[in-house]
Amino acid sequence: DRELSDDLKNAVDCLKRVNRVKEFDALIEDAVEAHGDNWRLLHRSAELLTRHGVPNMGFLVAGDFERGYRRGGGKQVSSSARDRVRALQLLVRTVELMEKDKSASGKEKATTYRLQADIIGQVQMEGAWKLQDLTDIDELPDYDEAGGFGGGRGLFSIPTQFGRGFLMGSDNGAPVDADGRPVFHQMPESWAAAKTDGERWRWCLEMVARSDKGRRSEVDLEWASFLQSQFGVSSASAGPVPVVRDEDADNRDAFAGNGLIPVHKLKDTETMARLATGIRRFDLPEEFNHIAILRKVVKRNDGQKRQALESLVTVRMNRHQYPQAAKVLEDVVEVAAVGNDRDNVQKRIDQIRKNWIQFQNVSVQPAGTEATLDVRYRNGERVSFSARPVKIEALLQATKDYLQSSPARVDYQVTQVENVGMQIIRSNEQKYLGKVAESWNLKLEPPEDHFDALKTVTTPLKTAGAWYVTAKIKGGNEARMVIWIADTAITRKRTEAGTLHYVADAVTGNPVAKADLEFFGWRSERVARTRNYKVLTSRFAERTDEDGICVPATTQLDRTYRWLTIARTAEGRLAYDGFNNVWNPQKIQPFRFNSNRIYSITDRPVYRPGHDVKFRMWVRSPKYTTEDAAHANRSYALQIRNPKGDIVLDRDVRTDRWAGVDGEWTIPADATLGRYSIAIGTRTTVQRQRTVNGEKQTYTEKRLRQIGSGSFKVEEYRKPEYEVVIDAPEKPVMLGEKIQAKVEAKYYFGAPVTEAKVHYKVERTAKDTRWYPIATWDWLYAPGYWWFAPDYEWYPGWQRWGCFGPIPPWRGWRADPPEIIAEGDAEIGPDGKFLI
Numbered sequence: 001d002r003e004l005s006d007d008l009k010n011a012v013d014c015l016k017r018v019n020r021v022k023e024f025d026a027l028i029e030d031a032v033e034a035h036g037d038n039w040r041l042l043h044r045s046a047e048l049l050t051r052h053g054v055p056n057m058g059f060l061v062a063g064d065f066e067r068g069y070r071r072g073g074g075k076q077v078s079s080s081a082r083d084r085v086r087a088l089q090l091l092v093r094t095v096e097l098m099e100k101d102k103s104a105s106g107k108e109k110a111t112t113y114r115l116q117a118d119i120i121g122q123v124q125m126e127g128a129w130k131l132q133d134l135t136d137i138d139e140l141p142d143y144d145e146a147g148g149f150g151g152g153r154g155l156f157s158i159p160t161q162f163g164r165g166f167l168m169g170s171d172n173g174a175p176v177d178a179d180g181r182p183v184f185h186q187m188p189e190s191w192a193a194a195k196t197d198g199e200r201w202r203w204c205l206e207m208v209a210r211s212d213k214g215r216r217s218e219v220d221l222e223w224a225s226f227l228q229s230q231f232g233v234s235s236a237s238a239g240p241v242p243v244v245r246d247e248d249a250d251n252r253d254a255f256a257g258n259g260l261i262p263v264h265k266l267k268d269t270e271t272m273a274r275l276a277t278g279i280r281r282f283d284l285p286e287e288f289n290h291i292a293i294l295r296k297v298v299k300r301n302d303g304q305k306r307q308a309l310e311s312l313v314t315v316r317m318n319r320h321q322y323p324q325a326a327k328v329l330e331d332v333v334e335v336a337a338v339g340n341d342r343d344n345v346q347k348r349i350d351q352i353r354k355n356w357i358q359f360q361n362v363s364v365q366p367a368g369t370e371a372t373l374d375v376r377y378r379n380g381e382r383v384s385f386s387a388r389p390v391k392i393e394a395l396l397q398a399t400k401d402y403l404q405s406s407p408a409r410v411d412y413q414v415t416q417v418e419n420v421g422m423q424i425i426r427s428n429e430q431k432y433l434g435k436v437a438e439s440w441n442l443k444l445e446p447p448e449d450h451f452d453a454l455k456t457v458t459t460p461l462k463t464a465g466a467w468y469v470t471a472k473i474k475g476g477n478e479a480r481m482v483i484w485i486a487d488t489a490i491t492r493k494r495t496e497a498g499t500l501h502y503v504a505d506a507v508t509g510n511p512v513a514k515a516d517l518e519f520f521g522w523r524s525e526r527v528a529r530t531r532n533y534k535v536l537t538s539r540f541a542e543r544t545d546e547d548g549i550c551v552p553a554t555t556q557l558d559r560t561y562r563w564l565t566i567a568r569t570a571e572g573r574l575a576y577d578g579f580n581n582v583w584n585p586q587k588i589q590p591f592r593f594n595s596n597r598i599y600s601i602t603d604r605p606v607y608r609p610g611h612d613v614k615f616r617m618w619v620r621s622p623k624y625t626t627e628d629a630a631h632a633n634r635s636y637a638l639q640i641r642n643p644k645g646d647i648v649l650d651r652d653v654r655t656d657r658w659a660g661v662d663g664e665w666t667i668p669a670d671a672t673l674g675r676y677s678i679a680i681g682t683r684t685t686v687q688r689q690r691t692v693n694g695e696k697q698t699y700t701e702k703r704l705r706q707i708g709s710g711s712f713k714v715e716e717y718r719k720p721e722y723e724v725v726i727d728a729p730e731k732p733v734m735l736g737e738k739i740q741a742k743v744e745a746k747y748y749f750g751a752p753v754t755e756a757k758v759h760y761k762v763e764r765t766a767k768d769t770r771w772y773p774i775a776t777w778d779w780l781y782a783p784g785y786w787w788f789a790p791d792y793e794w795y796p797g798w799q800r801w802g803c804f805g806p807i808p809p810w811r812g813w814r815a816d817p818p819e820i821i822a823e824g825d826a827e828i829g830p831d832g833k834f835l836i
Helices: 002-017 021-034 039-051 080-100 106-126 128-132 197-211 213-231 290-300 305-318 322-335 340-353 392-404 420-427
Strands: 057-061 064-067 075-078 243-245 270-275 278-283 356-359 372-378 382-389 438-443 452-458 465-473 478-486 488-495 498-505 516-526 533-543 562-568 574-581 597-602 612-620 635-641 647-654 660-666 674-692 695-714 722-727 742-747 757-764 819-827 833-835
Touching: 002 021, 002 039, 021 039, 021 064, 039 080, 039 106, 080 106, 106 128, 106 197, 106 213, 128 197, 128 213, 197 213, 213 270, 213 290, 213 305, 290 305, 305 322, 322 340, 356 465, 356 478, 372 465, 372 478, 392 420, 392 533, 392 562, 392 574, 420 465, 420 478, 488 562, 488 574, 516 574, 612 674, 612 695, 635 660, 635 695, 647 660, 742 757
Parallel strands: 243 452, 597 695
Antiparallel strands: 057 064, 057 075, 270 278, 356 372, 372 452, 382 438, 382 465, 465 478, 488 498, 516 533, 516 562, 562 574, 597 612, 612 660, 635 647, 635 674, 674 695, 722 742, 742 833, 757 819
């Protein structure tokens, strides 16, 4: 029996290797029919249908399903749902036979129930709410329309220690019943007694544990992981780690006014989770309490204990219950391997319990006032600060010396002079630091339960420059940062003359006149036939004017170099900017519009054959600053062409003092109906080639080089004697609904039209309606203007399930030709009506 199931698997492997997976279904069904009493073969068949990498996509050809890819097309479909139900049918039969077989071991039974649980629980991939359905396994579902061709898929059911469970499903919240209460999947007495797929799934998991006692913890972990994904506080988006502001002495609640949820106050018997009806706080029965279940796994002290403990740590961290998390981590230390593993767990405990401090980001501070900075700390009660000046001049000079030494390969960290703090901290460059200039202590008031606090510290630093500040919390770590106090600032702007540099007071914005500017630039060039580079440098000096402005010559400020700009004054001011790329724009040329235009007007828009067409045309150049008479009293050619493009009038004209031309033309009685054009231009000749008797000949052809044109219409108009009205349904019609349209013809004096033939045609035109959420600029750009994703029409099936983007007005919408539904001829009734 065991060898037979292996033979079936080997046969399927052979089909896959020779690319004949279209024979897979016939092979499985033939094997099941021939060995329907072999439960091991039935189990293997169900496994091959769902877990063996066999494609679940195929094509319907002449009504038959052909699995896998094929040439020649056909309707592409998916067999996922059908394979799932067929596998469940086989497993139900497998369980019946297996329970009667005394030779079936407990592990074999557990494996079968495990597969059955995975397949019935597969619907969680589409959302946990699907577990409320009860899959009908008495009848195989039809094939689904497929979006694209893919390979096989495997089912997985791996408990995880991270917040959401192993199958996350939808973010719309856990499902609720009709009364708005969360749905709890109860344990049924048997497979047949289950009312939902969720209850079937629970029964299968329970049977895994009963069949193999050693897998009880595995099952409990999976059940706890599912409950955590549904009812864990992470589903409620409790927010980031709360921080207490020290300045608010009256209210040290980290959750006040910031939208955070105080989940740290939850009891172990309750939770706060996102349900389909919103975020709710409610009690969890012990059977559905993931914390209680994880504790049971820990108490068993088996191979799953570490994973259960890690899951409990995650639960406590998600609930912001840091003291409890530290206690659980102490238990993790006991089961962790000696060495790095145990050390890493101990570090996680220290992160919670020990004293910590770090600097928050701080912007440049103005000189003359006491600089402030923010620190974030945990647990500590006292901190010591010290400040040392940074020798910026020495650092800049060392950077310039390094580049002038032309290193074979440039260390770009050295050139990042804007990151002074990173260079000092990373390289421990103590030579760029002066002696301690200021030091002070500060008392802290840490919040309870290891929460973080944020405090604004006022420093005694007022002097301009860069300051290396350290903060040492008592019994904890040391934090370091560089704070900038500025009295001078440099800003750049690209102008037509070049790159403008403006040196100003950092506090008032007033210009700093007569400031000395040092420009230092560098670039690297590769040495021929080597992997090395040589560094080229350039330097020059300038000075700002009375307005604090300096625009270096573009010949000096080479754009191929990266430039460092240093500003100094006799009063001791110092500021620098760089290294930066420069861009020297081209000079802006005045806008010149030399295009000629024609403005034309006729005495009427539409004419009948035999009418006189009167027109006037002006030749102008759009210039609004001066009076333009360049086209006055000049000779041009005028042509009128009919809708076929034939010239019906060709004459030479001369403009008047207003550069206008008057004209008149009588339309012949047999004139072609349609749109006529009137064009003005200059005559020119072009040389053309033609072949006569096998020889190429060159000839000259006269043409009109148009300046512009106007148009008018010629139509044969006849006053109508009667009108035809169609009375169609006013409201939208549903598919499959029968409708009627009444055609009525009557003379304008009121009498019906009789003894007339009706030719009717009913057409159906495709309509495309797309809805997009309202956005700010819809009024200007039209709805959906924010959509940038392309339409993947080339992807098989995308047109059936994909979302089409908006169609810009300039592209237009080209609908498919209308489909003819009905067409025919009939005699109108004596009342002038006809019913379709």
